[in-house]
Amino acid sequence: MKNKRTIPFSTASCDYYFDADATRLEELAPRDRTVLITDEHVFAKHQALFGDFNTIVLKPGEEGKVQATIDSIIEQLLDFEADRTWTLVGVGGGVITDMTGYVAGIYMRGVRFGFIPTSILGMVDACIGGKNGIDVGIYKNMVGLIRQPNFLLYDISLLKSLPEDQWINGMAEVIKHACIKDAPMFKLLEEHKLSDFRKDKDLLSKLIKRNAMLKTKVVQEDEFEKGDRKLLNFGHTLGHAIENMYELPHGHAISIGMTAACYLSARLTGFAETERVVKVLDKYGLPTYADFDAEKAWEILKMDKKRTTQSMNYVLLNKIGKGVIQSIPLDGLQSLLFEFVAQ
Numbered sequence: 081m082k083n084k085r086t087i088p089f090s091t092a093s094c095d096y097y098f099d100a101d102a103t104r105l106e107e108l109a110p111r112d113r114t115v116l117i118t119d120e121h122v123f124a125k126h127q128a129l130f131g132d133f134n135t136i137v138l139k140p141g142e143e144g145k146v147q148a149t150i151d152s153i154i155e156q157l158l159d160f161e162a163d164r165t166w167t168l169v170g171v172g173g174g175v176i177t178d179m180t181g182y183v184a185g186i187y188m189r190g191v192r193f194g195f196i197p198t199s200i201l202g203m204v205d206a207c208i209g210g211k212n213g214i215d216v217g218i219y220k221n222m223v224g225l226i227r228q229p230n231f232l233l234y235d236i237s238l239l240k241s242l243p244e245d246q247w248i249n250g251m252a253e254v255i256k257h258a259c260i261k262d263a264p265m266f267k268l269l270e271e272h273k274l275s276d277f278r279k280d281k282d283l284l285s286k287l288i289k290r291n292a293m294l295k296t297k298v299v300q301e302d303e304f305e306k307g308d309r310k311l312l313n314f315g316h317t318l319g320h321a322i323e324n325m326y327e328l329p330h331g332h333a334i335s336i337g338m339t340a341a342c343y344l345s346a347r348l349t350g351f352a353e354t355e356r357v358v359k360v361l362d363k364y365g366l367p368t369y370a371d372f373d374a375e376k377a378w379e380i381l382k383m384d385k386k387r388t389t390q391s392m393n394y395v396l397l398n399k400i401g402k403g404v405i406q407s408i409p410l411d412g413l414q415s416l417l418f419e420f421v422a423q
């Protein structure tokens with residue numbers, strides 16, 4: 081297969097295949113010793129891809145990202161008589177790739193695995209970096225491991241069947257990347273709109289590649305999340321709190337979180353481009369200034385892992401393309417967030 085880029089991580093390297101054709105998967109994973117793991121939506125839209133590969137088809141949705149599903153996958157792997165020489169391939173969004181990576185890490189103490197991401201969020205975010213896992217009760221991604229896939233196969237033609245709301249969800253992470261690390265990409269997003277990317281294969285392919293490599297570089301430089309990788313949490317601290325409170329789509333929640341982080345940045349770093357960020361979020365169909373219960377959000381937020389007793393590390397912007405991590409005293413943070421909601 082063409083366009084291979086081998087990306088070294090600390091423990092293993094991963095082959096990225098951009099502009100690839102997913103129907104040529106067999107070149108990377110032998111048909112008689114591979115199991116594909118997918119969900120019903122992806123399976124229904126792309127049956128030809130699965131052909132006569134051994135395939136496990138799961139119910140779609142975050143609700144299924146739990147240990148019981150992992151147990152059922154393990155039982156099916158045993159039915160296929162899969163052994164240590166087999167390869168597991170996750171074909172789907174982040175829910176499928178997270179579970180595939182996790183089960184590959186524990187089945188027979190670890191088997192080879194790769195991903196064919198099928199959602200924007202999967203392609204630019206979830207399939208990169210080797211974090212794999214499942215939810216436990218209300219705790220997202222509470223159990224899992226960090227282990228790099230052997231390969232990532234990017235075929236953007238799979239996105240043709242992706243529903244509009246999932247495009248919007250994924251674009252929130254793209255905008256996040258632009259805000260923290262890539263001012264020229266932010267300009268590109270300003271100059272275009274979602275339908276341009278949906279129509280223009282080259283434009284889309286370049287966008288996906290640019291975002292995949294941006295996240296890859298951040299992860300490579302900080303695989304175990306001691307510094308710069310934290311920038312990827314831009315919009316996510318408040319985002320996660322309100323995502324749970326209102327069962328918002330992830331992209332919507334972090335969009336509101338990014339708007340609030342811009343507001344905090346204006347006060348704390350002298351950031352002066354909030355309106356540009358808000359305009360882009362709005363153009364890509366994402367909510368910005370939303371009314372939410374600030375008291376309740378604060379209760380959840382102050383329990384966040386990124387907190388010490390007196391202060392919290394928060395991702396802010398110095399300017400577009402330049403994210404920074406700043407420690408904010410808790411009482412100051414609380415009053416700024418209340419101000420943000422009250423305005």
Ligand SMILES: NC(=O)c1ccc[n+]([C@@H]2O[C@H](COP(=O)([O-])OP(=O)(O)OC[C@H]3O[C@@H](n4cnc5c(N)ncnc54)[C@H](O)[C@@H]3O)[C@@H](O)[C@H]2O)c1
Nearest residue numbers: 121140173174175176198199201202205206211238241242
């Ligand atoms: N491991 C990581 O570093 C990392 C990073 C970010 C997110 N995640 C995880 O990713 C998950 C979210 O990923 P997601 O947004 O891709 O969710 P998802 O896997 O639930 O996919 C969203 C929806 O789109 C459908 N879908 C996906 N591709 C499709 C296609 N090509 N055609 C038609 N329908 C399609 C799915 O069936 C599902 O209904 C969360 O569980 C999150 O925790 C992990």
Ligand SMILES: [Zn+2]
Nearest residue numbers: 253316330334
């Ligand atoms: Zn996210």
